[in-house]
Each structure stands twice: as C-alpha cells, then as structure tokens.
Amino acid sequence: MKLNPFKPAGQAANDASPGHEPAMRVLDKAPRVQRRGFLRGSGLGAIGVVVLPAAPALSKEAARALTADQSFTHLGKHAGRTLVRMARDIYPHDKLPDKFYVQAEAPYDGLAKKDAALKKLLVEGLQDLDQRARKQHGTPYLQVKAESDRVALLRGIESTPFFKKIQGDLVTGLYNNKELWPLFGYEGSSWQKGGYLHRGFDDLDWL
Amino acid sequence: MTDQAKFSLDDDSVAVIIGSGAGGATLANELAQRGIKSVVLEAGKHYTQADFENDEWAMFNKISWLDKRISAGGWHHTQTYPNLPAWIVKGVGGSTVHWSGVALRFQEHDFHTRTTYGAVDGANVLDWPITLSELEPYYELAEKKMGVCGTKASGLPPMPPNNHYKVIEAGAKKVGYKNIVRPAASNSEPYDGRPGCMQLGFCMQGCKIGAKWSTLYTEVPRAQATGNMELRPECMVLQIEHDKSGRATGVLYVDGKGRKQLQKARIVCVAGNSIESPRLLLNSASSLFPNGLANSSGQVGRNYMNHATAAAVAIHKKPVYMYRGFDIAAVVADEVPLDTRRGFVGGYYLEGLAIHLPYTAAFMKPGGWGRDFASAMEMYDHMTCVWVCGEDLAREQNSITLHPTEKDQYGLPVPIVTKTYHENDDRITAHGLQQWRKLSEAVGATRVIDMPAYPASHNMGTNRMSEKAADGVVNRWGQTHDVKNLFVSDGSQFTSSSAANPTLTIVALAIRQAEYIASAMQRKEL
Ligand SMILES: Cc1cc2nc3c(=O)[nH]c(=O)nc-3n(C[C@H](O)[C@H](O)[C@H](O)COP(=O)(O)OP(=O)(O)OC[C@H]3O[C@@H](n4cnc5c(N)ncnc54)[C@H](O)[C@@H]3O)c2cc1C
Ligand code: SF4
Secondary structure (H helix, E strand, O other), X not given: OOOOOOOOOOOOOOOOOOOOOOOOOOOOOOOOOXXXXXXXXXXXXXXXXXXXXXXXXXXHHHHHHHHHHHHOOXXXXXXXXXXXXXXXXXXXXXXXXXXHHHHHHOXXXXXXXXXXXXXXXXXXXXXXHHHHHHHHHOOOHHHOOOHHHHHHHHHHHOOOHHHHHHHHHHHHHHHOOHHHHHHHOOOOXXXXXXXXXXXXXXXXOOO | OXXXXXXXXXXXXXXXXXXXOHHHHHXXXXXXXXXXXXXXXOOOEOOOHHHOOOOHHHHHHHHEOOOOOEEEOOOOHHHHOOOOOEOOEOEOOHHHOOOOOEOOOOOHHHHHHHHHHOOOOOOOOOOXXXXXXXXXXXXXXXXXXXXXXXXXXXXOOOOOOOHHHHHHHHHHHHOOOOOEEOOEOEOOOOEOOEOOOOOOOOHHHOOOOOOEOOOXXXXXXXXXXXXXXXXXXXOEEEEEEEOOOOOEEEEEEEOOOOOEEEEEOOEEEEOOHXXXXXXXXXXXXXXXXXXXXXXXXXXXXXXXXXXXXXXEEEEOOOOOOOOOOOOEEEEXXXXXXXXXXXXXXXXXXXXXXXXXXXXXXXXXXXOOOOHHHHHHHOOHHHEEEEEEEEOOOOOOOOEEEEEEEEEOOOOOEEEXXXXXXXXXXXXXXXXXXXXXHHHHHHOOXXXXXEEOOOOEOOOEOOOOEOOOOOOXXXXXXXXXXXXXXXXXXOHHHOOOOOOOOOHHHHHHHHHHHHHHHHHHHHOOOO
C-alpha cells in the first residue's frame, strides 16, 4: 500500500484502521519531473541564470544540451556540456534529470568571470581532459561513447586539482540540492511539521 | 541579555571565563548561583533558536569554528580535512549547540589507566589525580542539570526507540550483545522548563525547540538572570596577562568592533575547547613563562586525544529512515569493559548516530565517486549508521602547536593540530567496524561501507590533570600547577579519554570546580 508521505503532523499516516496492519510510512523515490519543468528549473533562476522558454519539439538530447548551453555564457557551451557530462559520470544517478547536474555546475560560469585563477583551472583542466580523450579515443571527452571509457579518463585525472575541485564541489552542489532530496527518500527540514513525532519516527515494520 | 550585569574593564574582583560551552558556561552558572561575579568572553556570536535551521550545511556554515587550523601528522585528516581537523562551534553555547547529547559516565578504571594498563609503548598514559567515587556525586548533579533521560537523577523516562534504534538493537541482540542503551541529554518529556523532544532529527544542527540540553539556553541565561554574570559575545581572547609574582591579572581580547580590550580579573578560567585553550596558554608566553603560561612541564598542548573513532553505514533490504527522530540510536555498551583478550587496552561504544543525506554524501567516502558511491547514496533511506567511539591513548607527540609565521584574522598564530594514531587506536576501530558489520548482517544488511573518522568533535587532553606538576598542567581541581589563580575548565583537563563521550564529565568537573573555587575564595586562598 502506498501512503501519502506528506500527511500533516498529528494525522498519523499509519492509522491502523480495522483489518489493516499499521504500515511504515514509505516515501516514493520515483522522479516526477516534466521536461518543461526542468527546463524552467527554479534552481537555475536562484543562481542567477537566465532561462529561456523551451523551444518546441526538442529531442531529449537537445533539451539537455540547451540547458547546459544557456548556463555557460562565459566559459562556453562546450565547457558547460563537458562539465555536466563529467558531473553525471562522477555521481551517476540514472533517475536524476540533467537539471540537477546543470544546477551543480552552472555557478562556475559566473564565478569564473570574477576569478581568473578558477577560470584557468577549469579551462586548462577541461583542455587536458579533452586532449587525453582525443589521444585515446579520437574525440573530445563529451563524445566518448562508453561510460566506462569516460570513467577511465576521469580516473586518470583523479588526483589533479581540477578534478578534486569539481568532485569536491559536487558533493554539496548535488546532494545539498533540496529539490532532489525526495528522490533519495530524504525529507529535510522537519520542525515546521512538528518533527517526526507523529510522522513515522518509530513505524518500522519489517524486523 | 539586556538586563544582565555590567562589569567595568578594571574591575579586578571578577572571575574571567573564556568560552561559553559545556565547561565555561556551566562554571559561570555554578559560580553565579553562589554569588560569584564573572565575565564570560565568547569568541563567537550569540545565536538563538530562531537562527537554527533544520539543514546540515546551513548550520555548519553558520556556527562552526572555521578560522584556519592546520592538520598535521599521520591521520587521514591531513588529506581529507586539511584545515578542519576538529569540528567545534564558535558561538555562545560552544559545541553544546552542535552536540548530539550522548551522556555517559566514565568507568572506574578510566581514572587510573596507567595503573591498570601499565606503561604502554608509544603512549603517555597517566592516572588522573581523582577517582570515580569522587566524581560520582557530580555526575549525579550533571545528569540532573542536563536532564539525561533514563537516569535516576533526572527521573526522565528513556527516549522512545526510533526506527534506527530498532534495527541496531535487533542486530546487537542477534550477535549476543546485552547492554544496549540510549543515554541522551534531551527531554523525553517536558523537563526543567523546556519541551519534550518532537523527534526533529536535527539535534546536531542546534535543537530548534530546545529539548536537548545546551548551555546556550540553560546555563547562560540562568547565570545572567542572577545578575552576577556578564556575557560578552564576539570577544576573542588573545592573551592572559600576569604580574611579576606570576599571578594572572587579566585577559587581553578583541571585541566585536575590533578594539583591543583588557579585562582585569581575580581569577581566569580557560574553557575554549582543547585546541584553543592550549593555544591561548602557549600564546601567553612571557619572560617569566618562556614556554607558555602554566607550561613548566612542557605538557601544554601535548597528549591531544579525540577518541579512537571510525564510522560505517549499513544498507538494509527495507527502509529505515535513520534521520527520523532523535539523532542517537541504540548505543551498544558491551565492548566497553576492559578485556585485553581482544588485542587492545580500553574499550569502545558502538553508537548509532544518524547523519542526514548531505552529510552522508560528504563523509561516507571523502573524495569517493563513481557508480559504487552513487549506488550507495541511492539507498540512503535504507541505511543505518554507526560511530565507533573508543578510548584514545594519550601520546606526547599528538599536539597543538603554534604556526611559526602564519597568523589568523586576530593576529594570533594559527594552531597546528598534529595527530598520529597509536596501534591500539587502530585495533579498537578495526574491531568496532568488524562487530558492526556482523551486527548489521545479522539483520540482513546487504552492504556495509566503512567510513573514515569525522573531523574530531571530542577534543581532550591538551592541558591534562596530574598529581605531579611535572606530568601535566592542572591539579585535581583543574587549577594550573604553575599559576594559582588560573584554571582550566574544559575537556582539555582530561588525563585519559575513556570510551565515553566527554561532555557529561566536562560538566561534572565544572560543577566540582565551581564548588572548589567558591570555597577557596571564602578561605581567601584566591
Ligand atoms: C557535531 C558534534 C556532536 C557532538 N556530540 C556529542 C555527544 O553526543 N556527546 C558528548 O559528550 N559530546 C559531544 N560532542 C562534543 C561536545 O560538544 C564537546 O565535548 C563539549 O562541548 C566541549 O566543551 P568545552 O567546554 O571543552 O568546549 P566548547 O563547548 O567547544 O566551548 C568552547 C567555547 O570557547 C570559545 N572560545 C574558544 N577560544 C576562545 C577565545 N580565545 N576567546 C573566547 N572564546 C573562545 C568557543 O567559541 C566556544 O564557544 C559533540 C560535538 C560536536 C561538534
Ligand atoms: S530530535 Fe529531539 S533533541 Fe533532537 S533536535 Fe529534535 S527535538 Fe531536539
């Protein structure tokens, strides 16, 4: 039985009505993101990126590229796409729409505008990655088809400051994005809902 | 705060207390209740519960001590947390704002480890000058004051078991453990004017409703209300001053407006946590005390301990939602009694400690990435999490020292925190992780992931207690051997770390110290 995960406090989600066993309040972790929705992702607005209205009848691929493209006016489309591809290869969550990865990487564009050292780190790091990809596979990183090949390339640069910067920032850029928390079964702030006292702090039913 | 007492800078009748955390604020309130006047200087801001957010990183960034510190030595923190060796709060209430409330007493042998263990190679183990029976009445008072639920002293019932507790307890029982506890300094029902726990699950981010004990909303306002204590937040102490006879006379600090001030004092009590307290003494060197104040033994800043610790998550077949409810789950106490057959001295607790999704991502495998990592994160809602809290042996070379050239924003030398684990520490954590794996698999866990230690939250030992002046920094009352009117009132007094979390003992010692100070003042010894 699926239960509404967001019943208000006090209204126990697990009320044992006659004939029903009380059940654990289980969250649905399936993504419910519409394409249009993620093109206009509020998080993008929040970090100061202008989001254009979605062009009609875009393929999924094109839509994904578009979001990355629009977010990287300073570093450029290729850099943006590569960073987003990298982010997905570093923390591959197949169910997460691209917008979360874009949101995590997009701030670099604005930051690089103001911070020359950061810009150098990113530009040179991406160049190095592409160079390695060309040498091994004859294409830039973005076009390397197999995930395993891309991951091998990343393993090769794992100890560089560039990779460490991207990976380190992603830990918060991605997993601290409140929008994706429900997809991991995490509910976030609870005091305004009266905590978990009436929302399943002790409803474990499988032991 | 408006109606608190105000003391003038040249009032040399006041006790000056540095730090408003577990040790400092407890001492201030105990003194205030006895009519003794004090000025509490606190480096951090005065946040209130209204500022608390149920958000791990937001609160971390708001209240943590983020002034630069350097990690050195052989521990992994030099790689993973190079400028964040320790996790401490900079703010009124000190680390009792962040703390999760595990309140455990030391055992008898913890006070005489040198006698019990003998000389341990590569360690600097020493007996405390006090015994458990001397401290017991103060443990009682501390449990009552802090409202440690499930104790006789508070009369509060134990915290109800949450999902996370249930899984760990079931596993523990399956592997034969019997002593499963949940010692929490949080209100299982309304107590002492504060509400009962609503199972928010953000105890470590500052309890929004104030169910958990924190000096921020207990000791500090109560001391202020007596009219005997003045709290000065955003006042960072730079140096303790003394006269020609070697008596402490006052402290130099920078106030919130960046002005240097000198507050005179009758006595000075240092309670800045185990990194800042020795740093301050070392930085107060003078021609009379060339190696730092109260440092004739050379032990100031030495014997830095922070518990032999590691952590792990277990992934179960069904959901757990460990973050729902009080953040401490079952605490297994069966491995605490001394038993050298396991290949180490000392013991450890297996403490169920829930971390939320953002911290799990940061701490599960610092620097880790790839499908292996991501697939574990997708099972966040199925996780249980343990923190191994074991005895850490004192080693002289584990230390707080001052950087020779690098200075912080106050112009103080940046502290270097050097730590290398003793073989004994490594054996404790390895044993703990192995037992946790067994326990988790006993209830069907499909994957157990060992995690490295978190930045140190239990900091101890850098101004340790000793019978003889040559072996440590303070005597049985936390009074420095060298300077009669200078006290140490925080966890840096600890001679051994025990396996128990430190705060209950810090509070018990502070209550006892206040009693001593009050009677010594009466006897005109201070
Ligand atoms: C996340 C977390 C969880 C924890 N959980 C537990 C637990 O479950 N159980 C437990 O027993 N312990 C726990 N602890 C540890 C506990 O919080 C500390 O042991 C305890 O608070 C230490 O008390 P203290 O008085 O030594 O220092 P603190 O409480 O840290 O107080 C020191 C204060 O001094 C101030 N200060 C420092 N230097 C100066 C200066 N020069 N001038 C002015 N002010 C200064 C600081 O800003 C700070 O406010 C936890 C800690 C953390 C961070
Ligand atoms: S679980 Fe209880 S103690 Fe922890 S934050 Fe919530 S109310 Fe406070």
